[in-house]
Amino acid sequence: xxxxxxxxxxxxxxxxxxxxxxxxxxxxxxxxxxxxxxxxxxxxxxxxxxxxxxxxxxxxxxxxxxxxxxxxxxxxxxxxxxxxxxxxxxxxxxxxxxxxxxxxxxxxxxxxxxx
Amino acid sequence: xxxxxxxxxxxxxxxxxxxxxxxxxxxxxxxxxxxxxxxxxxxxxxxxxxxxxxxxxxxxxxxxxxxxxxxxxxxxxxxxxxxxxxxxxxxxxxxxxxxxxxxxxxxxxx
Numbered sequence: 083x084x085x086x087x088x089x090x091x092x093x094x095x096x097x098x099x100x101x102x103x104x105x106x107x108x109x110x111x112x113x114x115x116x117x118x119x120x121x122x123x124x125x126x127x128x129x130x131x132x133x134x135x136x137x138x139x140x141x142x143x144x145x146x147x148x149x150x151x152x153x154x155x156x157x158x159x160x161x162x163x164x165x166x167x168x169x170x171x172x173x174x175x176x177x178x179x180x181x182x183x184x185x186x187x188x189x190x191x192x193x194x195x196x197x
Numbered sequence: 198x199x200x201x202x203x204x205x206x207x208x209x210x211x212x213x214x215x216x217x218x219x220x221x222x223x224x225x226x227x228x229x230x231x232x233x234x235x236x237x238x239x240x241x242x243x244x245x246x247x248x249x250x251x252x253x254x255x256x257x258x259x260x261x262x263x264x265x266x267x268x269x270x271x272x273x274x275x276x277x278x279x280x281x282x283x284x285x286x287x288x289x290x291x292x293x294x295x296x297x298x299x300x301x302x303x304x305x306x307x
Contacts, residue, residue, distance in 0.1 A: 113293060122205065124284050124297030125241065138294065173240060177293055186295060188240035 084108070086189030088174050094195045100162035103192045107155070107176030114151060115186065116159050117173040125173055125188075131157065164196045200224055201298035203285050209304045214275050218301045220268040220285030229288040230261055232270050235300065236281045244270075244283070275305045 087106040095101050107114050112133050117125035128147065129139040133154040142149065146165070151157040161168055171193050175186040203220045210216045222230075230247035245252065247259040247268055258271040268285055285298035 123299050124201075124286075126297070127294070130294070179293070185243050186293070188242070190240050 086174055086176055086187055088172075088189035088192055090192055091190060092193045092195075094197065095164055097166055097196050098163040100160065101164055101194060102158055102160045103172050103174075103194075105157045105159070105174030105189060107157075107174070108178075108187055111176035111178045111187075112154065113177045113179060114157050115175040115177075116149060116157070117175065117188075119171045119173055119191070121170075128159070161194075164194075166196050169194055169196045198223055199299070200296050201285055201287055203298040203301045205299055205301060207302040207304050209306060210275055211306055212275055212277060214305075215271065215273045216275055216303060217272075218270045218283055218285075218303075220270075220298055220301075222266050222268070222285075222287045222296075224287070224289055224296075225266065227266075227287040227289045230259075230268050231286040231288070231295075232257075232259060232268075233284040233286055233297070234281050235284055241284055241297075272303075275303075277305050277307065279303060280305045 089104050114131040116128040118128055119125045129142045129149050131151045134151050147161055149159045171191040173188050173191045175188045177186045201222050232244040233241040234244040235241040245254050247261045249261050251260045256273045260269045282300040282302045284300045286295050288295050
């Protein structure tokens with residue numbers, strides 16, 4: 083079974099430029115999460131989707147960040163414009179609510195460097 | 198104060214040693230507890246859940262003390278392959294919302 087797929091794996095941009103990350107969750111997983119992980123810290127949730135509905139986006143900096151999951155499958159996270167402090171690893175995860183386990187499965191992440 | 202706190206380490210131990218990590222959480226409404234493992238430049242992966250009665254998975258033992266809001270992970274007979282960052286994770290409320298600690302780095306040396 084394929085895991086969570088993310089692209090690109092690495093991205094280097096100049097500040098004030100836009101950037102977008104893409105995530106395809108595990109097939110059948112209706113819950114999708116975007117996390118940001120700064121160096122030496124644990125992942126922090128940015129937004130959570132149940133199917134196509136964003137059910138928790140309280141940690142998403144809405145002035146510059148946006149996300150969508152139009153058909154309840156894959157998702158994109160956008161930053162516009164990027165700032166130096168946005169340099170981090172952006173992780174996507176998915177989980178299924180159908181079973182006993184709510185384990186979240188993470189993708190490999192996109193490592194963003196803003197110069 | 199962070200909701201989930203861990204000693205960042207690093208813990209440097211020789212192969213075969215026993216090592217323990219601790220974690221404290223501040224929200225008494227936390228319902229479920231986990232340890233995730235993250236290898237360098239890789240994604241986090243679930244290592245084990247933590248149950249109130251304590252649980253063991255091979256060389257790994259997890260304990261939970263709800264009264265003290267404290268979670269521990271014990272690794273016996275450390276292997277070189279155990280070198281990683283161990284993330285303490287708590288879940289509260291409905292909706293599978295996880296809060297991660299900052300992680301404890303373990304380095305097992307020959």
